[in-house]
Amino acid sequence: MVHVVYGAGDKTVNVAYRTEEEKDVSGAISVLNPSDYLDKGYSTNTLDGVAAYVGGNNLWNMGNALVLIDGVPRSINDVTPSEIAQITFLKGANAVVLYGSRAANGVIQITTKRGKAGKRWTSVRANAGVNMPIAYPKYLGSAEYMKYYNQASVNDGLAPLYDDATISNYATQSNPYRYPDVNYYSSDYLRKLFNTYSANAQFSGGNDRARFYAEVGFQNQNSLLKIGEGNNETNNRLNVRGNIDLKINDYITTYVNVSTVFYDSRSANGNYWNEAASIQPHRFSPLIPIDLISKTSDAAQQLVANSRHIIGGKYLLGGSQQYLTNPIADAYAAGYTTFTSRQFQYTGGVNADLNKFLQGLSFHGQMSVDYSNTYNESINNTYAVYVPTWDANNDSITSLTKYNKDSNTGTQNLSDNWNDQVIDFNFHFDYVNTFKEKHNVSAMLVAAATRQRQTDNFQYGTNANLGVQMAYNYAHKYYVDFSGAVVNSTKLSTKKRVAFSPTLNLGWVLSDEGFLKGSDVINHLKLTASAGIVNTDLDIDNYYLYDAVYAPTAYFSWQDGNFTNRTTTILRGANRNLTYTKRKEVNFGIESSLFNRKLDLKATAFFIKKDGMPVLAYTQYPSYFYTSYPETSFVPYTNFEANGYHGFDFQLNFHKQLGEVNLTIGAAGTYVKTKALKRDELYEDSYRNRAGKPVDAIFGLQSEGFFADQADIDSHALQKFGEVKPGDIKYKDQNGDGVIDERDEVMIGHWGSTFTGGLNFTAQWKDLTLFVLGTTSIGGTGMKNSDYYWVYGDRKYSDVVRDSWTEENKNTATYPRLTTLSGNNNFRNSDFWTYSTDRVDLSKVQLTYSLPKSVLQNSYLKGLNIYVSGSNLLTISKNRDILQLNVGGVPQTRFYNMGIKAEF
Incomplete structure (x- = not known):
């Protein structure tokens, strides 16, 4: 556990189990202090826009990072930016090794605020905003759907399904209930926008003996759906945090952190967005007007009288024998589901000054218990749908056919109950001392362990490691740091569970040398180099992979079939020598301040090999080691495959005073290139090899029109x-x-973006502050393979089919011929369906007015900010229409917000 006093985040940096002075931080570590930007670019998302602030924020694309909140493994969603004092991105092997095996993909270390001795401080913030959808899927209307479906039928050598008169009836819409043309994204069912409200209050105070920090936050959001239960849809989040520090005596301090998060949501049963993307517009009218039902049809009128769901006193629920449910009827009559999530997190620790035993020696211990519980509670109703029979001569309904039945039991159903418990502890002895004013020595011996238990998981998730850190610097100019960890994993056999991970970091402050000291251009220049090997079990995705697996298989008989039994076969061979994957790394860093500290720069270049990833390497064994029937395999898991990662990251900040305007421009970027170095493969054609290609390579066919x-x-x-x-x-x-x-598949792209980054701009004039944040990603590939683009059979037709191939437009068509069959030839991975995901986003713009201090000097207010902002405002991309479109889910939105913050 590391402590940072609120407001001092720019002087100390939280690293593994300790804090360091900013000038002494060495290695691949980046720091973000939310207090530097939160007032000018407010957000409730912890890592919102982080690519524009921090180089290497993606931890070099190594995989899922370890997230630590106050030193404890937790979710990034457990904390909000207003609670955070500092976020540290630990990227290099030397920076993460003390956390052991679990940290091999990098660490995002979040330290929450703590109380400050002195006068009490209070801050209150409130926000109100609207979310406006950017784009909805564009599906064809009924008449146009029928036209193109007929085209598909003819392409398949079939007769057209819809005649001209039918298409005309649906096109003219003389009776939209008889000839429905349902747009599930219309204003009939959806709002133009939905609201988000949030508020938080922070409190801090104390004295030399006791200090406290507390926050209470609340957020509420409704939904776009405005019919039936959609009017009651909501998401609520309540968080409460309390951090207390106590000084027991001159040698012992202790602390307690408690955090709770309550989240609940209510939604209409069914999946409105998924069904809206799949049901064709002409299938049925979701609402049937009662006043069009013939008064002379006693049977139909009786069905109306007995219905439990008369919508608005005017409509019955429509459907068909094929569609017994639909998204609109679900919203009105299917009931609702509430999701509840409760989290409780407790951390307690003690720090002891052991100077009386040895100058510079201290002890630090911490233990935490986290408990999470989630469940669904629902009211599940069934409802009847009706199919009308229309009079041949006029627009009246002569009869109704009923499918399903109305049933509102009122029974509350509990489901999907899930529990998660994490117990974590660490303790360490630290030694920090200075000899002869220039020889600075530090050392640490740390022990840590975590145990996690989840519902339906009978194997505890455990992690344990011992760490050692020894560092020396001479006059804060020459640095050397050796850090290592002894790791232990129950995923491996007893003979391979223990391994040692060594790392070394060197640093040199060139600006303190005589040839640069006093330079007007270079105010600070520091070079670093690191190397290390981190043993990790993160790539071992299950327990007991080192053991053989046996199972019953085929039957055999004897005595002319009078007796039968099953054979037992081996499905996997044993390998008690299965061991850790090794992250082998070298990185080089530079940090500098130039031109009277107007320009700050930090950059890192890295070269990493992740070696020995466990796989069933079938190609390394004779073919008789495995058979398909009966299924048999003697092949064991082995440490065979390897990946490579190399690239660089950077971040820079420029400060300039132009008259009365203070300008700050910041930029950050991360370039990562990956390569599959070794794969279990044996392809006849070398172009099919995954080795030598990016780790996230996409393979498919190459199209030729x-x-x-x-x-x-x-x-x-x-x-x-x-x-x-x-x-x-x-x-x-x-x-x-x-x-x-x-055998003709080649690499056609790769999923991840090679370069990610961004730019942040601040202009402050008197009491006005303008903040602009932009982000970018370059080099990735997307695949248009959803039902929206792969249209065949009787799937719902989107606007992409308008450019489908026909004899008449064969020279200009951009989409293959339509078909009512499977379309197996066309709808498969190929470069025809790929697109570039390159984009530049205007992520946030905020204008803030701060009430002048002269106005507040006789007030109990210490500060008052009023601001307006917009988020996700603009995307610049060749494929913007694709990137901004969500199909089968809630649409992407632009967010416009107004807020106020007061300090007391």
Whole structure:
């Protein structure tokens, strides 16, 4: 556990189990202090826009980072920015090694605020904002759907399904209930916007003996759905934190941190957004007007009288035998579900000054208990839907066919109950001393362990390690740090559970040398170099992988079939020598201040090999080691595969006074290139090898346009993915064997962005502050493979089909021919469906007015800020329409906010 006094975050930095003076921080570590930017760019998202502040914020794309809140493994969602004193990104091996195996992918260390002795301080903040959808899916209306479905039928050699008169009736919309054209994204069912409200209050105070910090925060949000239960949909979050520090005597201090988070949401049963993206607009009218039902139809009128769901006193719920439920009827009649999440987190610790035994020696111990519980509570109703029979001569309903039944039991159902308990402790002895005013020595011996138990998980998740750190610097100019950890993992056999991870870091402050000291250009210049090996079990995705697995398999009989029994087979061989994956790393860093400290720069270059990832390496064993029937394998898990990561990150800040305007410009970026160094593969064609390609490579076929006619098909290599017709996608024969199949798949992109970064800009003039935040990502690839783009069979048609191939537009078509069949040839991974995810986003703009101090000097107020802001305002991208579109889920939104903050 490390303590940072609120307001001093720019002087000390939280690193593994300790704090260091900012000038002494060495290695691949980046620091973010929310107090530096939160008032000018407020957010409730902990890592909002972090790419514009911190280089390497993605921890070099190594995998899921270890998140620590006050030294305890927790979720990033357990804390809000207003509670945070400092966020430290521990990237290099030397920076993370003391946390052992669990930290091999990097650490995001969050330290919450603590009380400050002296006069009490109170801050209150309130926000109100609106969320406006950016884009909805664009689906074809009923008449246009029928037109293109007929086109698909003809393409398949079938007769058109819909005649011209039917299409005309749906196009004219003379009776939208008889000829429905349902737009599930219309204002009939959805609001134009939804609201978000948030507020928090912070309190701090105390004296030399006792200090406290507390926060209470609340957030409320409704939804876009405005019909039925949609009007009651809401999300609420309440968080309470209290951090207390006590001085027992001159040698012992203690602290207690308590945090609780209560989250609940209420939503209509069903999945409105998913169904809205799948039900065709002409299938049925979700509402049937009662006044159109013939008064002479006693049976129909009786059904109306007996219905429990008359919507607005005017409508019955529509549907069909195929669609017994639909998103609109669900919202009105299916009931609702409430989700509840409760979290309680307790941390207690003690610090002891042991100077009387040895000058510079201290002891620090901490233990925490976290408990989480989530569950769903629902009222599940069933409802009847009705199919009308329309009079042939007029728009009246002559009869109704009822499907399903109305049933409102009122029974509360509990489901998906989940519990999570984490017990964590660490203690360490620290030694810090200075000899002859220039020789600064520090050392640490740390022991840490974590145990986690979750619902339905009968194996405890455990982690334990011992760490040692020894550091020396001469006059804060030359630095050396050796840190290592003895790790232990129950995922490995007893003979391989213990391993040692060594790291070394060197630093040199060149600006203190005679040849640079006093320079007008270089005010500070520090070089660092680190190397290390971190043993990790994060790539071992289960327990007992070192053991063989046996299972019953095929039956056998004897005595002419009178007796039978099952054989037992081996499904996996044993390997008691299975061991840790090793992160082998070298990195180099530079940090500098230039031009009278107007420009600050920090950058790191890194080279990492993640070696020995466990896999079932089938290609390394003779084929008789495994058979498909009966399923048998003697192949064990081995430490075989390897990945490589290299790149750089940077962050810089520039400060300038222009007249009465204070300007600050900050930029940050991270470039990571990955490579699969070693893979279990044995492809005949080298271009299919995953080794040598990015770790997140996408493989698929390479397209060569559309087949123009049958002659084009006959002269091309045979494509073996189903029937091929003119207008289908043509693929390249990579190996020249005259057949297109999986052996022709090549790399067609990679998922992750190679470069991520951003820019932040602040201009302060008198009491006005303008803040602008932009982010970017470059080098990634997306795949248009959802139902919105892969349209075949009787799927709902989106606007992409408007450019589908026909004989008439064969030279300009951008989409393959439509089909009512499976379309196996077209709808598979190929570069035809890939797109660049390169983008630049205007992530936030905020204008803040601070009430002048002269106005407040005779008031109990210490400060008052009023601000307006906008988030997610603009995306610049070649594929913006794709990137901003959510299909089957809540749409992306722009957020406009107004807030006020007062300090007392």
